[in-house]
Amino acid sequence: MDAKELLTILPALVLLAAGLLVVLVDMTAAAPNGRKAAVEWIAYLGVIGSFFCVYWQMNTAPIDAFYHSIVVDRLARFSALTVLAATLLTIVLSVDYVVARGIYLAEYVALVLLASAGMMFLAMSADLITMFLSIEILSIAIYVLCGILRRDGRANEAAIKYFVQGAFATAFLLYGMALLYGATGSVHLHKIGSVLEHGTSPLAMAGMGLMLAGFAFKIGAAPFHLWVPDVYEGAPTAVTAFMSVAVKAAAFAALVRLLHGSLDGAKATWQPVVVGLAALTMIAGNLGAVAQKSVKRMLAYSSVAHTGYALVGIAAGGESGGSSALFYLFAYTFMTLGAFAMLMFAGKDGKDGKDGKDAETFDDLAGLGKRRPYAALFMTIFMVSLAGIPPTAGFFGKFMLFQAAVLADQVPLAVLGVLLSIVGAYYYLRVVVAMWMREPVEAPVEEGAPEVAKFDFNVGVAVLVAALLTVAFGVWPSQYVNMAKNAVTDAKALVEPNR
């Protein structure tokens, strides 16, 4: 190893450094106000710095580093962009929010930065050990983030639930990796791929199956999705927003590298399983979302449904399959973050600016179009995009996914997907109906609390940016489609025999 290799992982290192610096500065800075500003700006600079590092490396050739355990190619960089966008938006919309809810800002920001560094490593990992370590780095940070509201019963429940089940899933993942290592004699993805090209053994199949189960848990795919609604509902909304987009973006990048890159030769083995997983996830997510009374829970189930749509791309395989899943996750980042942010924005302030409440039920959103027409307009854009209606990024992503399915001769999967989109349209439309067509429901205002919530500038900015990008990527998707396609090309190059 030399210093040059450290340069290849510079984007992730910048994030790590920012995360550690945040904790350090927080301990030393004197004035509380200065502390907040310092933490905030170190985090922003860290993420933006990391972004420029990624951008600077964007079109260089794939780099193989640290004895084949890390590969920095266009797949890693594309997912890094998605993760960084999610991280930046999350920090922007969290800063005032977490302070208002009595969360210690530096801890929070440091954990978010560490988690996103883990996500970037996950997208870069070229062997099973690195993959496992990255998953642990991001998971542990997120377990803590879920429970960061220490005095809130629901948040505690969410954190414990996620941690116990997550640990269980990690065990599956690790066991699968061990079996795969036993079957192929290597932890390096390209070697595993070249061994399995010549036929799979039952041992390797068991390994793949267990690994897939572990990943299915992390991305919230049915039947491993049961934690999603509880955890998403219990966690602070800003954390929910972050974990629903960023974790998925990274895990799907790893799935593309694993299944479409390394295990492409064993496609006949895993494809039927992933097809079933995708179909089941779409069904479970969409049908689950219909019955919800809470918008936050509805969005949780809808995120399961969207995992199912993205899995359609993984199931389809090929250049179009992988790229459509990557593009979809990219588009999904903005619309989902925006939707969760809107729940924060439409919420109520508590006493003395502490213990504020987010909007959670449909009633909380009723009449928002009259109170705050622009906010309702942006929420409408997010709902339209989530429902997959043009001209939004969500529609274009779905178009690519289903096209990939048709291209891979999986027409029934595409038909199932579009039919479930109608179910999806129903529950997203309920939000639109509540905001625009219903009268506000008078909720009792807590004594001493302001009647109208303070305008949270940060959340407003994040929502505006997310809404504009959701439309922009629906109208001008071309550049990002090409980037996603290049990413898959690089992932597939992993198993070329001359390496």
Added chain:
Amino acid sequence: MNEHLLTILTFLPAAGALGLAFLGPKAEKGAKIGALVVSLVVLALAGVAAVSAGPLGCDYEWVGALNIRYAMSADGLALAMIVLTALLTPLCVLASWHAIHDRVKGFLINLLLLEAAVIGVFCARDLFLFYVFWEAMLIPMALLIGIWGGTRRIYASVKFFLYTMAGSVLMLVAILYLGVNCGSFDMNQLPALIASERKLPADSQQWLFLAFALAFAIKVPMFPLHTWLPDAHVEAPTAGSVMLAGVLLKMGAYGFLRIAIPFFPRAAEHYQGLFITLSVVSVIFGALMSMAQSDIKKLIAYSSVSHMGFVMLGIFSFTMQGLQGAILQMVNHGISTGALFLLVGVIYERAHCRGVDDFGGLTKVMPRYAAVFLVVTLSSIGLPGLNGFVGEFLTLLGGFLVSPWAAAVASTGVILGAVYMLNLYRGVFFGKMTSSKYEKLKDLSWLEMAYLAPLVLLIVVLGLLPMLVLHKTHATSDQIHRQMRPEVDRGR
């Protein structure tokens, strides 16, 4: 100019809507004037497009990786529909001038967005682009019904939305299938590609045809897929009903003429009998349902089902007369049903009720209103000399050439049409007034006359000079006709 005219036509209303969004919440008057100016400019440009000689349109790469293009073009059929849309929109703005009080700005924004999406549908020459506009239209329409509609507006809005979306998602799969197998979304090239492609077997063509036909038949709507229409029409505000009946239903028939039939002529031929039967059932069923209604708006809504049945009969006759008649009937129905909904809006605004039996004797207090209503009623019935006659006659003639029985049954729909429309007219305008409170009703104001006059004028002009439309659409009909009847082509 010609190259960008259609793009401007499509996006000018959207730009206007965006502009309105930045107006302050108090600027209602300004928003109204702004929307009116924008829609009138669009109308003027549509007029320029209709009379311009050269070919219109453009073709640029949009998403290169997926071979999606931004391709716009307009032939006679599309131009007729564009002009109809551009004409009805300013009339809708005027009709809403005093009728809408709540969130005026939002109403106008949605109306302009709707216009943009509808014009886009008629201009698009790339299937992806077509689908984008087709779906984008749903949101403003659902909001128009759901926010500014009647008492059951939320139910009607959601039903409209889900019904239409259910139809169009299968069309999306069909578009994807075509794109994957033929390698192109270009609507000008696809018919030839599908015809020459050996990869697309006959039975897949039938499935594709049915997927497109389902989307379009819901929009038309054809019996038995019409159940969203009465709800949507009755609950929608006047402007919403006018746009819905005047333009949105035409998108369904347009889809058959532009995509379903030219792309899959053999499949269309295979299902000709089914569609002719359904058309005739729509004609009779719609008329019978109209006769049974006591709500004027619902009566007109069901009469749309009946009138669009004639359109579909003409289209699926595949004869020159039938196709030309269908297109003319599309224009006529837009004008006369649009006018009818505007007229119902006028009386509803004054009396806040709209039952067939609620009034009576209105000729005495509202003579101008009664006169305009009479002209429109007669046009809707199909009185020779007014616009409705030529279209209905041609569609029936076309139908007769293919299936005399179908035409014979459908022509009873004309008689039933006279029954329910004249019944409506008698109930509202003749006889004794039901309540003395209606004696004070004001006759048409200048504003109302202003937005009804163009339609009345067109009813007369198109009745006397149907060639104004038929001349323009001849090429489109001829192309479809030849495709369906190869022997005609060989005979020449």
